Amino acid sequence: MAGYVATSAEAYERSMGRWSARLAEAMLDALALPPAAAVLDAGCGTGALSAAVAARDPDAGITGVDLSDAFVAAAQARVPGARFATGDVTRLDLPDGAFDAVLSLLVLQFVPDRAAAVAEMARVAKPGGLVAATMWDLVGGFAFLRAFADTVAATEPDGEAFRARYWGDPVGSPGRLAALLTGAGLRDVAERDILIRQDFVDFADWWGPWASGGQGIAGAFVAALPEDRRTRVEAAARRAYLSGGPDGPRSFVAVARLATGRRGA
Template sequence: MAHEVWADGAAYEAYVGRWSRLVATEFLAGLDQPPGLRWLDVGCGTGALTSTVLARTDPARVDGVDPSEGFVAHARTRVADPRVVFHVGDARALPLPDAAVDVVVSGLALNFVPDPARAVAEFARVLSPGGVAAAYVWDYADGMTMMRYFWDAAAARDPAARELDEGRRYAMCRPEPLRALWADAGLRDVSVRPVEVPTVFAGFADYWTPFLGGQGSAPGYVSSLAEPDQAELRELLRARVPTEPDGSIRLTARAWAVRGIAPARPS
């Protein structure tokens, strides 16, 4: 089985980071939080959501936490603001005290945490009463079409590739499992909504080249293939993805966004 790697920030940006920034903007618009709050970005990765929080909400402070030293290093170079502090850390044991923040967000990361229920319990712990906990994850099973085309083509030539397909592996990336995670953590007024953005590729090379970067399941699978097998998969994909007369490839990316409110603490 191909090994899933998340360490190279630049390669991640070329693969899905550029689309995650679009989703982050739509996600934050739906949260509609006032300025001057204390934010925590869990699984901050290369800083896409953190930078959007800065641009859109005028926060008092943002802490970003991610287990990847490479991603955190990349985030520190791209987000230069005295209100932001990035930490290498674990979502299951957040390096903040109780009731330390007003908003906890997590973008495209929760499905990679080995124990997501423990992570969401940590979200609730660090929130002040009435604070908001919200996250979004790709709809791998259906709505993240750049990956859907990839895995359907990969499985057509290699049935073993189905076991690496995120749509099969991440059952929590659907509305009801997300709703249950939030409710089980004691968060109230839980809601789930879709967030969809366009993913437009200039041409097939713009679509295919990011799969060569080694970051994530699909690129990891490509890197495990011998060159003739890579070429066969590439040409199968070229034949399958919908291409406009100008050569562009116009797809969409859908994420599921969940939010809930921290209850008042017992006196």
């Protein structure tokens, strides 16, 4: 069973990138960063959060790190004034206490050692600096992807294992991110929901990026299927999307969990 795939920035933008950009804005609304802050985008992906920071404050000093060479290149092209590098968020090649704010957008669910990642985020924050992480609430607040996971769990031999891999260990569920930040020794830890709405023109708009791009978790699962099973999954997913109605627009509420904390003096 394939895991998270991050090899094509263009395909990622068609599937999840458009929603990452929207969530990045909502995250920054909640954080209110200081002016001209030194900001680390830990697990920067294609640069949605870095771009949002740069648009709000051209004087911000932005550094981004991600495992995917393709995503790092896309982020650099998107935010030319920032500094991006390929790297592992669990072993940051950055000095202690270098950043006013260390941010993570939609990353920790897919990091095998989350505690190590958050410890590194805390390490590179300045004394009193902000550490913040956001992740979709896959179990209770991400209906558009849950519909896919439940479909393959019901129809595919390895579908239940796929669902359990991500929905059985949901770091975006209430309390999980806050516990990670507290475990890293951060103070003033708090957690809250961020709600956005995700809109799709029709079934093809919902399904197409997964079927053609192979990115993320759903796209990787679909891409690994043999043709006969892929056709079966598509038909079942269509029924889930339509839910007895005609094809056309659908709108889903998406809930992300935001946790914040401060490094001690």
